[in-house]
């Protein structure tokens with residue numbers, strides 16, 4: 001791979017020691033960052049970063065990437081509606097080629113938006129060919145990803161309410177052996193579990209046991225809205241003796257303080273999907289609450305059926321809603337506000353905390369010598385960016401996807417000059433064809449139901 005030098009950028013390292021470097025170079029050797037400082041001279045391929053803000057790639061810690069082909073299909077859905085309109089309507093109709101198309105387009109959408117690491121929460125494994133298709137697409141895009149193997153989704157009642165069907169251990173073992181023999185690649189593996197309330201306790205125990213047998217992390221949705229809030233899932237998992245540091249809890253909007261303490265004390269991690277939570281009624285996005293318990297919350301997109309697929313949206317949703325919520329408490333007491341989230345906090349939450357949650361902090365999440373080079377160059381001269389007063393503010397509050405000029409994953413440039421270096425047109429055509437197939441299968445099914 002050789003050497004490259006990202007030269008003269010305004011570098012927000014998000015590394016606690018290195019901090020902000022208003023004019024610095026980043027030297028990369030064989031995909032690893034080896035130096036971050038001003039005026040490096042090296043025989044290397046030069047990437048001119050003058051006029052750019054350089055940040056670590058964003059980390060999306062939970063996205064159902066298989067939903068790219070049904071983007072925007074449920075704009076007005078609440079969480080309850082989503083179960084019907086997406087999980088009970090489209091998920092059963094997915095064939096492997098639809099998962100491939102969505103994962104290809106969805107992962108390229110991530111790279112285009114500066115998301116260099118993705119946790120692909122893939123609960124669409126209707127046959128063993130489905131995970132194969134999902135992983136093949138992730139591999140082709142060159143994104144860093146944690147593939148979280150989930151259940152089938154052929155019927156809502158069977159898989160999401162007191163389910164008696166565990167994720168098939170044999171196929172999880174097959175996928176692990178086939179694709180994840182080494183921990184050194186771009187792809188790592190997790191188990192996307194449903195948990196107590198969604199499944200019978202025997203199923204919960206067997207899924208947790210499977211993940212721990214294989215030494216792969218666990219990720220689950222918990223504490224949202226009328227659904228899992230009601231289950232008190234963390235308390236229930238605690239009763240089963242299943243809490244542990246290998247587990248990521250998604251949403252967490254309705255955790256009791258006891259549940260927060262249990263998550264923190266057992267070393268769990270947290271993924272918050274603010275736009276989804278606010279818009280679909282999961283509850284307030286609990287970024288501040290998580291921090292109060294000493295946790296390092298991360299951000300996630302969750303579903304492009306209903307919200308935008310970029311991290312700038314997530315940053316703004318969490319920043320706006322959490323400041324509104326905290327400020328209202330202080331105004332009520334008529335005292336000056338304290339402890340508000342800052343723009344710099346949001347950048348750390350969207351990058352370094354994400355790497356922590358995905359178990360990849362040694363590899364990514366900050367611009368630190370020794371880590372892999374996952375970088376984003378934001379065009380600081382664009383009309384919505386210039387002039388720069390505060391680079392962290394520009395990166396979190398001014399920037400949007402149009403400013404993502406260059407994206408490097410693992411030292412490989414995947415977007416340059418605002419253009420993906422991949423066949424985005426093919427991926428777009430594939431999700432359009434997939435949409436057409438899904439809609440025609442849906443019409444067929446509805447006709448059969450009407451005839452019956």
Ligand SMILES: [Zn+2]
Pocket residue numbers: 062064121221250302303
């Ligand atoms: Zn989700």
